[in-house]
Amino acid sequence: MEKRHFCEHCGTVFLPLSSAEDMCPSCLLRLGVETVPVEPPPGIRQAPAVEDLRELLPGYEILELIGAGGMGAVYRARHRKLGRLVALKVLLPDLSANPSFSDRFLREARALANLNHSGIVTVFDFGSVDDLYFFAMEYVDGVSLRELMRAGSVDCALALELVKQVCDGLHYAHERGVVHRDIKPDNILLNHEGTVKITDFGLAKLAGDPADHPLTRTNQVMGTPHYMAPEQIERPSEVDHRADLYSLGVVFYELLTKELPLGRFTAPSLKAKLDPRLDKVVLKSLEKDSELRYQSAIHLKADVERLSNVSAAAVVRKGAQSVSQSVTKAVTHVAQYSEQLDLPAKVSSATRKVKDRVSGNCSRWSRLSQYDRALCGKIKRGVIVVASWVKAGAEKLRPLGAKLVSLAQRALQWWKARRAT
Amino acid sequence: MNEFESRQKTGSGSSDFRTTQWSIVLAAGNADPKDARDALEWLARSYWQPLYSYLRRRGCDGEEARDLTQGFFARLLERQDLKSLSPQGGRFRSFLLTAVKNYFLNEREKTFAKKRGGNQTTVPLELPDAEKRYEHEPFHEATPEKAYEKVWARSVLGKALERLADGISEEESRRFTALKSRMLNPSDESLAELAASLSMTPGAAKVALHRLRQRFARCLREEVAATVSSPEEIEDELRHLLESLLG
Known part of the structure; x- marks a missing residue:
């Protein structure tokens, strides 16, 4: 029998397709199904490397490329003067095919920069250098x-x-x-x-x-x-x-x-x-x-x-429950597979303890730092869900939401540190 | 954008879509029967494992399942009634499952009537490691149909990965393997590590990874296209495969 593997991505144990493949088949298939094949549109070239962009846009400290797609590329960057984090979206049109692009860009970009609403990612700045057009937008964490x-x-x-x-x-x-x-x-x-x-x-x-x-x-x-x-x-x-x-x-x-x-x-x-x-x-x-x-x-x-005319209290209760449940589920997973995965005994016992505590009480996750990354991801997402419940009208949950965020962040930091060592 | 994709997207390419294997079989009525046979044989070679698993789950032992799988494909390829299939005949996956169910019941009856003589295998269909692969499957608790669906989904995925690796030259293969293994979870740290080991910038590695994912998505769709009767069914079939694998 082939060795079973643990998928950090979906948190389940899986059998690889063959001995030569070590990826989780479900996650792989999901990736393939959800990736809609897109060819770069005519006239949009390859994303420039971070180094090249640094030269072109000296006003920004370019931190990393965070996404590339049909429309161009997005970088995480910091506006040097304002010290503010931005998402820098770079478009690379082929001007020979699009002679009017420059005018249109100016027109559209102005319209976008004028949108000022908490539900829309704000455009701070835009411009062009050579034939590279960019937007600096609010960075959403x-x-x-x-x-x-x-x-x-x-x-x-x-x-x-x-x-x-x-x-x-x-x-x-x-x-x-x-x-x-x-x-x-x-x-x-x-x-x-x-x-x-x-x-x-x-x-x-x-x-x-x-x-x-x-x-x-x-x-x-x-x-x-x-x-x-x-x-x-x-x-x-x-x-x-x-x-x-x-x-x-x-x-x-x-x-x-x-x-x-x-x-x-x-x-x-x-x-x-x-x-x-x-x-x-x-x-x-x-x-x-x-x-x-x-x-x-x-x-x-x-x-x-x-x-959605439900009372705010019910919403809050449900939100807290759902997070509590998702964490319990995650912890159960780890506990269940810790033997197969050969996790250190310390982690297994910690997870069991946390599991006992979490059932019914989602505010006392003192042992969060014992988790692995898949778990941290789940917790982080859970936190975001709680935050949205708070938004739905639950003032009472606000401090809890903040507490959860900090706990999750600590857990993630711990994980990163462990990776580094 | 290649021909296949542009058609798939505009949904206007029914004529050229016929070149995929299952649509050739379905069009047997007005096409060269040899083409249809070749196409069916190609499909059989690609998708015998789900059948084998199905038969094993129906209670056949390894040898019996092997015989039945080969016998079934021999019968299928000999069939003169491919012409009776309609061009809108649904998906190869469902067709095959129905056909093998009937075949299995028939064969079982025959075995009861008289001890089955040696199977006259006319297809040179090898079943390499059939039993080993079957044992490797994690679905022993599922019904035969579920096992079939799961193994099917895994087969499609395996074929798509083969397609992805197709034409990768030896020089490229190290980079390809490294990138492929990060396709699922490209965290920043691992990406930086990967980039360094391949002497690329992290940005370039990220872009290469993005491209590889895109190519993988295309390979998967091409593989699925071979088993459905029209391009409109591709996305739906993909979701079905995912559900089978997760369920």
Whole structure:
């Protein structure tokens, strides 16, 4: 019998595909399924190396590349004068193919810089050096809804809260004539205070003006056909704010059911045993005809609000419970596999102790530093969930939320230190 | 963007999509029967392990399962009625499971009637390490159908990884192996380590990793495309595979 391995990523024990592979098959398949293949859009070149960027943008201390995709690349950086952390988004258009890019960039960037809302990632600065165009945006320390879903931390009440917050941000932008065009779980972030931040507003349009491009190119630019409204695929030049509401409908459905609404999909209440009144709201957001859809984010929000009319106390209780449960689950996992994994006895006994304490009391995790990284990740995500419950109207939970954050951070630091030694 | 993908995305390429193996088999009615046979044989060679596991879970011993798997594919390839399949005939995975269920019941009846004579294997289908691989599977508690689905998902994944490694030259292979092993969990520290060991900058390593993931996602979709009847089914089939593996 082959040796079993422990997956740090999903926290389960697995059998590799073969002796030559040491990756967890479930995580690998999930990675493949969730990575939508995108070719770089025509005219966007490879992300510049950190060193090159340092020369080009001396006003910023470039810390690291944190993401590269079809639209360009994102770096974590510090604005030297202000000392403030920023996410630096770099676009690399091929100007020969896009002679009007410079004008459009200026126009769009100004519109984005004028968006000033707590639910939207703020644009501090923008500009161009040679033919490299960049935005300096608020750096959000938190997780994307994609990561939150992957961690299995979203339940119905949280989904409603998240959607409400996204509606606020969208409504604000729509009122100012700005359409996002690429709403998806990866572009919706949740920070440690439980505030939703929509990022990459309008960048899809900038990277590929639908008016200039045939269908396939638009698809390449957007990269995420699953979330696109039908009219966005069929008549990209006629897209208005209602396309965003469709995409949000897809996200909503996915938050509730963990699946995408493809083909003849099942109503969410049947899929995930939810309040059937939810179906009407989700299905109306997913109307193929934009005229039949919600006409404004504020209307969607109002309907969601009506459904989430639960008392704040219940929300708090549930939030605390859900975190307590997720930690208990994580700890149980470690305890269960510690023998197979040959963890030091110290860790095993500590986890058992913590497990006893956590059951019913999630404020006394004094032994957090004994955990391994997978566990820390789960705790961190749990913390973010708690923070969002706090946001949902639970003043009482606020100190607990802060305490959890600091505990989780300590645990992560411990883990990093252990890795280093 | 290659041909396959641009079609997959626009959903307008039904004519060229036919070149994937299962759609060739399904189109046997109006195509060269040899092509259909070749395509089916290719599929059989790729996906015999789920069948073998299914039969083992139905209570066959190793030798019996091996005989039945080979006999089944021999029968399948001899079948003259491939033409009766419709081009919208669903997925290869489901087709195969139904077919093997029937075959298994038939064979069992025959065995009861008279001791089965040596199986006339006409397919040169080798089942290397079938039993070893079966023992390697962690799903002994599942029903035969579930075992089939799980092994199927693992087979698809394995084929996609093979495809990913295809055409990697010897010089590239060290870098490829190192990057591949970080595909799942590229923490900053491990990435810096990786970059240093490959004499790349961390930024370059990150970009290379991103590209590798993208290529992996494409390989996976190409592999799945070979077993479905239309490109619209690919994403749905992928999700089914993931559910099978997680369930």
